[in-house]
Amino acid sequence: MQNTTVTPQEQDASPPAEIHDRLAAYLRKLALLKERGALRDVMEREMLLEFIRINKNRINEFPLLQVQQNGVINTLGYRSNAHPAHEFVKRCTATFLHLLTQYGKAGQGRDAALADSLRAQIVNNEAVLIKCAQGAVYSAALIHDNFEEALISFFGEGAIEIMDEATERLEMNDRYWKELLDGFIARRVDESHERMIREERYSLRKEQNTLVVQFPFDSMLDQIKGDGRKIEKTRVQKAFEEIGENPQGVLARKLVFEALASEQDVFGDRMTREQRLHTAAIVCMDVVAEQFLEIIKERAAAGNDGVSPEETARLEFVREQVTAMAVGCVLIHDIVRDDFTAGIGTLGITDPRPYRETVQNFEAESLYRTIHALLEGRFLSILKERLADEGGKVVLKTARARRVPAPGIERLTAAGLTRIRRAKLFDPDKERPGAFIFTSRNAKELYGLMRMLQIERELEQTLIQAWEQAEPKVDILAVINVEALAKTTTNLKGRLAEILGRLGIAPVGG
Structure with a gap:
């Protein structure tokens, strides 16, 4: 992470007393960790968690529920450790710790000038870490709100109560998705399949040397789909959509997209073009994207000869905040997608990997299609299980x-x-x-x-x-x-009845 010369007043409008209180709280936590002899990795993680808790009022749309707060904090703190972009968070946190340690020593040594310089650097470091948390919060909120919208579109407004109940109890991890997918997909498909059999909503026909049992998927959907009612978008959803609806937002998104494309050392090669575009739009929900756009415009107007070292430092600092926000967004997105994929295991679907692609960037439309695909996948898994011995x-x-x-x-x-x-x-x-x-x-x-x-x-x-x-x-x-069945039995009628019985269509051996 770079140390810039931008003054804290440019980035933080907090009263000096509030900044002093924050730094004092950081130092108390740091001293406590040192007293406990915490290892470096533990110290970095604990300080990051403490940082987010202390600064939660400076993060837009920070969740009110403690369990949701924990979900965001834990993902940034340790659940995304294996992700390439987590190294950015780790590096920023390590710099934060180093500056705090030096600031504490400067205060004890009564070196006012050094303390002021370090305070400015800490405030700048705060700005970067806050943007990282902001990106994570916006990303998590969009995923939640879009999934809720997709559920309501598919199952009706009754889905809100079920999702809210799970959201109040569970972090957005694999347990969360397993519970939702079990309730909305597995149970409903199981019940509708039984009803389909009971009401004989299927057909049998002969085709050459085969007997075909046809289950109309429409019949199942008719039983479980709601009224398809649309609900009002949330603040986060509206802010995201507005980015693509005005020229300034589109231009800012383009510039952020290009900036992220050059940060392969931060994100590795995991981000697709579509995810980068989605991430750029989330970054543009924050004022830092406007700052980035304005600086780029100013530089273009001034030309290379008219750019001062201070302006160059300011650009690098704002760009670092852009990257930080994208990092928070990507970490949440990728970890949630892993958790969602793991949650599909509760449906008995053999290979959940194709659904990772169906989900895309957790847009409401993509999630609606994913729900349809998962309903179909669950129905197939029921039949596969019943016919497992038939080869x-x-x-x-x-x-x-x-x-x-x-x-x-x-x-x-x-x-x-x-x-x-x-x-x-x-x-x-x-x-x-x-x-x-x-x-x-x-x-x-x-x-x-x-x-x-x-x-x-x-x-x-x-x-x-x-x-x-x-x-x-x-x-x-x-x-x-x-034809193949006839070669393996002397009682073809009985074997056909047995197979149909496995499907619930006729008594076994009937």
Whole structure:
């Protein structure tokens, strides 16, 4: 970490007495740790925790609940130790300890000038550590608020009470996600699967040498989905969205993005372009991004010859705060994603890794799609468990299609979709009156079909938008290879009844 010559008054408007009280509190904690003979790593971690507790009122949206505070503090303090970016936190904390130690000695030696210089450096160091905590707090708040929004969109407003109850008891770690995923995914899928069997919401058909059992995923969703009501965005969500809605925010995000791209020694190679862009937007929620933008503009106007050493030091100091905020954001994001992935284990899903990609940056839309995918994954895991002993004689498949609901079809009609073209592009959805299913299996087929039909430009754009926004129509298929089964038994009828019984469709051996 660099020691700059920026005065504390430029970065901290606190009264001198308040600064004095903070430093005195730090020194008391440091003395206590030294009396206990704490190891260096322990001392750094404990001082970081104490620092955040002392400065919590200087951190926007710092959580009120102690358990949430602990979650942020513990992630920054020790849970992210293995992450490359944690080295930045460790380095800043070590500098903080060193400056405090020197400040204490200067005070005892009555060296007022040295004490004043060290106090200024400590205040600057505080600013960097506070930005690190600020990034962590904003990141954690966005993840929580976006997940809550996705749950409400999927399950209705009753989801709020369940999530709030878990949030009041648990840190946002793997236990937290296991409890939420068990309650919202596992239990609901299990109950709806039993009801689907009980009400015979499935179909059987013969296809060549196979017997196919089809479970319509729509049937399950109909049982568990809420009213899809939208709720008002939280302050944090609004602040995040506003970054992309005004020219200054967009420009600041671009500059922060470029600055983070050059910090590979801090972040390593773990950050994707999308995550860097997301992180830059979170940094822009803080005033430090505005300061960064203004300094860059001033330097551009002055040219290289007009930049003083003090202005260069100021830029480096503000840039370090930008990096610090990004570090806090990335540490929370990556640790929470690890915890979320671990929580998927409660659903019986064999390989949870693909869901890490579905989550993306914990945007509400990404989380909504993830919930849908996890419901499907849990349903498949139930069938896999029941058919575990059947080997290759029964294969589970997923049939997917893209469905456009009635309002979407109306928009397409208004854009020029005729009945003849609709018959080529879509099939009616028998389970959803008014909705239609794309006949194309992928985007390449859709583009080829549009060219063949000589679709006009406006309608083409509307069709592409409908394709991208289409809701998934999913059917789960259990395909029984009757021919292979017949080679392993003299009682084919009994074996088929046994397999169907495992699926809950008929009594075992019936």
